[in-house]
């Protein structure tokens with residue numbers, strides 16, 4: 001990316017939501033609703049870093065002598081937020097599964113389709129066949145769309161290779177995208193996404209392969225920071241999941257878990273037991289599991305788009321927040337259960353389907369999402385010293401952003417101090 005030396009001065013937003021004060025730890029309970037709103041807000045960005053934030057008259061005074069040298073972005077009538085953070089995606093994959101969407105509309109279930117060789121297996125076949133360039137091109141398109149929806153950092157999982165070589169191929173694509181694309185990517189190894197067809201008769205051998213070959217090699221190459229597993233009846237048992245996650249920890253990969261998505265399976269309990277950074281999905285999490293997560297500070301990454309698309313009941317975000325669990329939200333962008341890149345839509349669904357307030361939804365898509373990928377000190381709020389990642393929406397306040405749903409309101413996106421979306425288009 002070309003480095004911009006000129007300071008950027010975003011001026012006079014009708015509402016600037018700073019989310020300040022949550023860099024050390026995720027926001028929990030009532031604090032999730034405290035957005036740090038500044039009316040007539042402005043922010044000064046320089047060398048890719050946020051230098052100052054405050055009321056426009058105050059900042060104009062502080063930078064009085066330097067106004068001439070800055071690029072001014074007028075934000076009156078608009079909403080300024082931290083660049084959105086998506087902490088759970090399956091960004092890198094080949095192909096689409098609209099045929100399964102059609103089958104599900106006629107009554108087939110997600111797990112039936114998977115058990116009959118479709119689902120994750122279908123995308124695994126397509127991803128194995130695709131070469132690096134094809135995978136890169138298809139994933140880049142999605143990443144562009146994320147950016148156009150105000151997202152400046154995404155987590156991206158592997159898990160459609162399911163051989164060492166194909167998992168590495170996915171992670172290498174994520175690495176190249178991170179280097180070449182404005183959006184930052186944080187990588188997660190998810191070799192335990194499904195038991196591949198060739199191990200159907202002997203799933204434990206596949207678990208050994210993940211533990212003994214894949215995790216050490218991925219860690220050795222520095223291709224991932226996190227290790228995730230699909231803990232679900234018919235996929236990986238809690239016992240297998242535990243071994244896989246512990247193996248990751250041994251090699252420096254922090255644990256995450258797809259937990260209690262389709263059936264209650266004590267995934268939340270396991271996440272708390274092993275001290276996972278996050279437990280994701282949690283549609284069917286038990287009360288005990290929720291209590292344990294709150295105690296251990298495990299972040300719940302909730303994915304209401306997946307519940308919506310699978311026509312299932314959403315996770316109970318309200319209950320989790322009230323129980324003191326730090327909550328983040330995400331698209332789960334993937335070709336089967338949630339083929340969307342719209343984090344703003346997920347905010348709306350968080351309100352309508354999970355009992356969250358619009359303020360909590362925004363905290364879930366910014367500062368708490370940043371913590372879910374261990375970036376709380378760097379991104380997710382507008383505070384001096386943080387990365388200059390900013391989204392500007394063409395709505396007067398954050399309530400309108402979530403109320404006028406299904407429309408992309410992004411006007412401008414600044415990534416590390418550089419304007420990368422302008423007037424709703426890639427700059």
Ligand code: NIG
Nearest residue numbers: 119120230332334335336337
């Ligand atoms: O998070 N549940 C497992 N993994 C994904 C879906 C992957 C797919 O269907 O391709 C999820 O929902």
Ligand code: FE
Nearest residue numbers: 088090258332
């Ligand atoms: Fe997922």
